[in-house]
Structure formats: C-alpha cells, structure tokens
C-alpha cells in the first residue's frame with residue numbers, strides 16, 4: 001500500500017489536475033463501486049482512470065476470474081504499476097475518450113460495465129461531453145456505468161453539470177450514500193439504461209456530437 005500511496009502523491013504533485021486526488025480512494029469507496037457489477041456470467045468490464053488500482057482490486061475480487069477486465073489510464077507510471085499488480089487485467093496507457101477503439105481492437109463491441117475513476121468535476125464541459133459520449137457509444141443497452149464524486153465538490157458548477165449529463169444520457173441514475181471513510185468523503189453514481197442518442201437531451205446530444213467530431217478531426 002505504501003508504494004501506491006507514495007507514487008500517487010508524487011504524481012499528484014506533478015499533475016494535480018489530471019490526478020485530482022492526493023491519495024488513492026479507500027477500500028470502502030472501491031467496494032461500493034464494485035458492488036454494482038454483475039455477479040454472474042462473463043462480463044466485459046472497462047475501468048477508466050484506475051490510478052494505482054484501488055477499484056481494480058475490488059473489481060478483480062468481484063469478478064473472481066470471470067469475464068474480461070480492461071483498464072485505461074493516461075499516466076504511464078500508474079499503468080506500469082497496475083500491470084505488475086494485476087496480471088489478469090488488460091491495462092492500456094491511453095485516454096478514456098478512446099474506449100471504443102480499445103474494445104474494437106480486442107474484437108469486443110460493447111462493455112457490460114464501465115467503472116470510472118475519472119475526476120469529472122474537474123473537467124471542462126467539452127471534456128465531460130467527449131468522455132461521456134464515448135461511454136454512451138460503447139456501453140451495452142443493459143450495461144451499467146459507475147462513477148464516484150467528492151461530496152465537498154458536489155455543488156460546484158462542473159459537478160452539477162456532470163450530474164445533469166448523467167440524467168440526460170441514462171434512464172436511471174442512482175446516487176449512493178456518502179462514504180465517510182474516504183479522504184475526502186465521496187459518493188457513487190450508478191447509471192443504467194443508456195438512452196439511444198435520440199432520447200438524450202437535445203442540447204447534450206448536440207454538444208456530444210460536435211465535440212466528438214472536432215476531437216476526431218484534431
């Protein structure tokens with residue numbers, strides 16, 4: 001645990017906006033995230049922003065050798081550590097916005113679950129739209145999207161915007177209880193029944209499409 005924590009602190013000091021937290025999430029939050037995953041079959045689980053593996057540990061425990069577990073992490077030092085710690089996880093250094101490509105390269109067209117460790121409340125509106133558009137595009141119709149957020153930031157405009165975006169993209173969004181055993185305290189969003197693009201809020205739909213197109217072109 002010491003190695004992960006030290007690396008996390010170092011990477012936070014190097015790039016605070018991207019790393020977003022000074023220490024990894026607690027096991028309590030990780031358990032809440034993983035508790036939503038299917039307990040049967042062989043699901044394809046994609047983890048975005050795994051960091052040093054706080055959620056990865058619990059996802060692996062929950063899967064117990066079933067299915068596929070793919071992880072996309074921008075930070076190559078975190079990714080190297082994850083590969084050592086979790087040989088059963090397919091860890092890729094890359095931007096979560098490329099999640100569809102990640103699946104396609106492995107002959108998969110849908111994820112049954114997407115578990116996000118990304119700091120959405122620090123992201124601009126275009127980036128939120130881009131990343132959630134990517135999630136929408138590759139989540140199975142009966143798939144589940146799980147994300148966490150910090151309580152202290154929940155009323156900030158970007159956090160509220162993210163919450164509205166979830167409501168716009170999914171038929172069902174649940175907000176879990178506050179997990180006090182985390183620094184800082186956090187809660188978990190669980191979203192299901194991804195809406196077809198026609199049913200998403202028209203403004204969000206337009207923004208997602210236009211940002212995705214401009215990003216693809218860049």
Ligand SMILES: C[S@@+](CC[C@H](N)C(=O)[O-])C[C@H]1O[C@@H](n2cnc3c(N)ncnc32)[C@H](O)[C@@H]1O
Pocket residue numbers: 018019020021023024025048049050051052053054055072073074075078094095096097116117118119
């Ligand atoms: C708040 S940390 C969470 C790490 C871990 N899930 C946890 O809870 O301890 C956010 C993580 O997302 C990664 N990240 C940020 N933007 C990303 C992106 N666009 N694609 C992939 N990973 C990203 C960061 O490098 C960092 O590891």
